[in-house]
Amino acid sequence: MPIHGHAHKYGDHVDTDVIIPARYLASSDADELAAHCMEDIDADFVEKVEPGDVIVAGRNFGCGSSREHAPLAIKTAGIGAVIAESFARIFYRNALNIGLPIIESEEAAQGIQSGDEVEVDLESGVIHNLTRGQDYHFPPLVGPAAELVEAGGLRQLVSRRLAGRG
């Protein structure tokens, strides 16, 4: 099913400390974390987000700490996908592991503006910008990343392997 909603746009180097500040990390409860998502750079984020909305950002999204709480907070806050010019590697891997759709596309990240209505079709690799009438294409994932998405996340992948060992 396509991801459909509005865009919330940020700049370069959005770090995991602003995605979910460390003062909340005593908790690993997804709902508690989601309640504070992005609050240090966008205090109204949680109230604004509707299920299916997307985050759009510049370079190096998710830099900094390895906290998986960051993609977990974003996903649980209702964000359907994160689109950025580039991602920090640990965040990228974490997002794949927990099943948060993540798209690297310079064209989309630059073309989409805050508030634009977008539709993301992961299977066909296209982002429709309904506000501006633009389409942005992105290549399919390869290697372990594709396997992770296919399995639905790392827990599912490992689970299958362990079950296979009998």
Place this chain on the structure above:
Amino acid sequence: MTITEKILARAAGLDSVSPGDFVTARLSLVLANDITAPISLREFRGMGATQVFDPERVVLVADHNTPNKDIQSAENTKLLRDFAREQGLPHFYESQDGGIEHIIVPDKGLALPGDVIIGADSHTCTYGALGAFATGVGSTDAAAGMALGETWLRVPETMKFVFTGRLRPWVSGKDLILYTIGKIGVDGARYRAMEFAGPVLEGMEMAGRFTMCNMAIEAGGKCGIIAPDQTTLQWLEGRSDREYRVFASDADAEYVEVFEWDTTDIEPQVAFPHLPENTRGLSEVGEVKIDQAVIGACTNGRLEDLRVAAGILKGRKVAPGVRCLVFPGSAEVHLQATREGIVETLLEAGCAVSMPTCGPCLGGHSGCLAHGERAIATTNRNFVGRMGHPKSEVYLASPAIAAASAILGKIAGPDEL
């Protein structure tokens, strides 16, 4: 091949690898802390795993919200403690014999040359200073590592940084890594290995090398790495009975970029808010008043760091109205610092000397900043809200600069005293 490629090839059971290859690597060690491990343990059980792949090779350290800052943190540490007991893990550390993970893991001989290590903490890259491949991962990757004893990795391209020349007074490994990040930016080494080399590195003690590799992640690096030499091997003596392999890059190894810098031109560095790449030489800092100085963290909480700070603070006083907080990196560092008179010197100067913890570095506890406050810190990040209020500021520097700044109440070097 580069040292990174050789280590990954061996761990994958291959003769050779090239950048871009996906490999499945056997893991020498898997690590998690009191913030990341609770999710790891939940995922570990969720995967249907019942036993870790090797109890000797799974390390749990409670260091972030410890000494347990609240009830929830105490419950987290208890989760780790119970799991360690259930699984028979000999390497679970909290207060006694514990400390900050990236200080104690090398000190206890748990990370060795040639190892492949993943840790659910981004500063796991610290162990590259020993000639290991070590990288940060999330909690679920760590859980999979604990269950399977292996992980998938994309072989990174390598950037080489060669440091030649002489070090100016008060210039340390911290200044060289801040300078590097300033030059290439916080995503300048994204997905890449950062290999540090050259005569300056050869003359550097292990503490400075750990500091440099620790902050590879601040340039987006997948790992920092330094080929082992005599200094490394001497430092390792008596730390572990486990066999290890020493690798070095071939003369014809391929690098995606090579930088060569003469350190004679590099002065002490300060990274301004809110990115570690906002570096300036000390002479270009100007008048920046501070409310707090923090000396410690996985970046600069080693005995050598405390010796430098104490050398500067000896016989002097922390400026009125400034809080100078010192966090020895481990119980062992604390003990040695006590024996050497460092703790007494620091207390006489008006510093507070605390238990080892990551607390202030990430704005968790034990040194949070209020609205509008400013700190100089030997930590590794100065993002918005990193040490407390989103309207507070963190300036990153070496222990020498932090100590001198604490005395003068503004960012300054020891030569200004």
